[in-house]
Amino acid sequence: MNNTHIKIATKDLNLFYGDNHAVKNINIRIEEKNVTALIGPSGCGKSTFLKTLNRMNDLIPYVRITGDVYFEDLDVYKDYDIVELRKRIGMVFQKPNPFPMSIYDNVAYGPRIHGIKAKETLDEIVKNSLEKAALWEEVKDRLKQNALGLSGGQQQRLCIARVLAVEPEVILMDEPTSALDPLATLKIEDLVHELRNNYTIIIVTHNMQQAARISDQTAFFLHGEIVEYGATEKIFRVPEDKRTEDYITGRFG
């Protein structure tokens, strides 16, 4: 972790849903252009933590957050306009959620709301984004068709293309393959592998093999805390904490 640039860091981050202390004292430093996997059993707070990074928890009532989240050394909750923040930190959700409009309009949605109107520019962004998301070849002849007609895996890649279209620096992925079949999952994993060269990716996953396959760093969450965080290889080969080992070897979770 020496010479790498730290993209996102948290300091004593806590999150409460009403009385429920869901995220506890998280201190984590996430490297640029790396894939960081967050693993842990259901309800361990990893998705909730993920959503503090682009402030998606703002939507939920009764949420209280203490501590700090830094993105490029600026405080996410104080120094950023939320629009600017979410433009730079994109998000892919658990369930593919393309809008009920054409494939083209889905990808062009982000650029359009951020003020791009020229058709040539939009055409180019759409093509580029779909290419980067490895979807262009499959959909180039039916860009005007409704996105809901795509398969689940294609929909999820479309959602990734939609995020790429606004040129984010960080992409948060909240269990992006949990609703997909193995083949579609594999495609998304390949895609993540490609994207890590240009983007900082933080991915929540239930699937430990997936974390082992695609991530550089892994953080193991349990009961809202980070039990262990480090190089993926190390976490999976020689975990320091007994609980990490138990989880990874499938003894609970």
Added chain:
Amino acid sequence: MNRVCNPISADLEYGTQQKRFRLRNLKEHIAEGLLLLCAFLAVLSLLIIATYIFYSGVPIFGKVGFKEIVFGMTWKPLEDMFGIFPMIAASLLATIGAVAFGATVGLMTAVFLAELAPLWLSKVIRPAIELLAGIPSVVYGFFGLIVIVPLIDKYFGGGGNSLLAAIIILGVMILPTIVSISETSLRSVPIEYKEGSLALGASQLQTIFKVSIPAARSGIAAGIILGMGRAIGETMAVILVIGNTPQLPGSLLDRARTLTSNIAIEMSYAQGLHQEALFATGVVLFVFIMILNIVLTTIFRKAGEEK
């Protein structure tokens, strides 16, 4: 499980169980039959009404002429002139105006209630709008007559009894329908769509207008169609404010007479050919509403398929 496995008690129970099954089947059949009957009642009513109106209203088209009635400009029953074109126009204009007004205000209200309003405020607004739906139409008409009509007279002149007054009253009358149906369909837009939009950096308003409303459009359209049906069929409120002069309205401030008010005003004393002409007015109204429904549902079914 135990009982099924035990051969003796299973045998003993077999007969009674069969009986119970048969009884249950019978009950199911009776219930089904009753439901079918109820469903058939609606269809039967439609058939009877349609038959009666057409039976009483169609012959006059042969006697006076289709063109003379539908495109005739003069309504003088005593001189056997039964042109109802001015009323067709008035009905159309009043409906279009009311929908333009009611759909705009109604949709914005629904957006506010579904997406923006704090809980306490929606608890005030929603019941108020629902109450609006319960007010009898004659009260709307009365309200229009003593408030809207004088206001129009004061600010625009022309006496106040006018197409404009009818549009305003009808627009308010169809609000509850449009608001409640649009709100329901906006609320049923999956939260995932909104999250997806917000996560891309869209503001709340951008999300509402570019994702939520388009996603809810078939429900919103249904609300507008229902509102339109109510506006075109409304009689009492319209009679009280529109002036009821059977002339083609030249402006919003002109008096006019709709198809429905034509029937309601003259039916009590009409006889012979005159009465038949009123039924013919009903036929035109009926066909009119049918066409409207078919056209709109086709349009929206197509929109739904593209979805």
